[in-house]
Amino acid sequence: MIFAYNPKYVSDTLMVITDNDKNLEQTVERKGNVACLKTEDGRIIGWNFFAISEVMTIEGNGQVYLSDEQVAKLNELMRAAGFTEQLTPDHEPKFVVGFVKSCEPHEDSDHLSITEIEVDNNQTLQIVCGAPNIRKGLKVVVAKPGAMMPDGMLIWPGELRGVASYGMVCSAKELHLPNAPMKRGILELGNDAVVGEAFTVGK
Structure with a gap:
């Protein structure tokens, strides 16, 4: 929500x-x-x-x-x-630290990768990513389904080249972080980043 x-x-x-x-x-x-x-x-x-x-x-x-x-x-x-429906509060963070558990080339693309990313102890998301620096073992920022990016784009489950994708791995530029590099590529976090921890984005 x-x-x-x-x-x-x-x-x-x-x-x-x-x-x-x-x-x-x-x-x-x-x-x-x-x-x-x-x-x-x-x-x-x-x-x-x-x-x-x-x-x-x-x-x-x-x-x-x-x-x-x-x-x-x-x-x-x-x-x-006069409406009967009700809203339920949702406090689950939508931008979190994730750990790339696996990263395999997409069979129908020369630049996409299919990743399995742990975003919490009991949750792993399959995300199709096009960043050139995505690889197994990285800690990254994941926008989970239901997230709103700083530019207003909404993140929902979808498909890329026929493969289901449940979120987005973010670059510093997409997160509107100060001094974000202009080159393509996702944000790589340090080893001290805690998987599942909420990540604060810019505006």
Whole structure:
């Protein structure tokens, strides 16, 4: 679940993104200051809360992070508007330190690699990566499904050349880190980086 707020460019509207629209046509059902966004196949992909500053103060710009109390307030607004669905807080970090357990060439590409990356003690993700410096044994920054990159791009499960990919291995430039090198390649972390630990991105 991704919260986005940009009053300067998108008006006083909190956008809640809950699923990938998969480029399908969308429908909008609005009740008062709450709108439910669905795809043509009926999946709920998000919610819009209009005039949100009248009911809560949101810190930050772009992707923002709400407290459990703020999510509970959104649920109150949804109930009051006549919606029965509810939002569930998600505190799992979406940018984490990962360890490349394996890295094999993609059979249908001359530059892609298929990696298995440990992002926590009990979770390993298969990620297709095109960086020239990806290799087994690296510690890297992984954007997990449900992450919003600093430039606004959303990360969802997908496929690259027919191979499933569940996230993205990030470069310093993509993370908007200061003094990021211009050359292609993912960010390589030091041995002291802790697998599964949250990584703070730039804006």
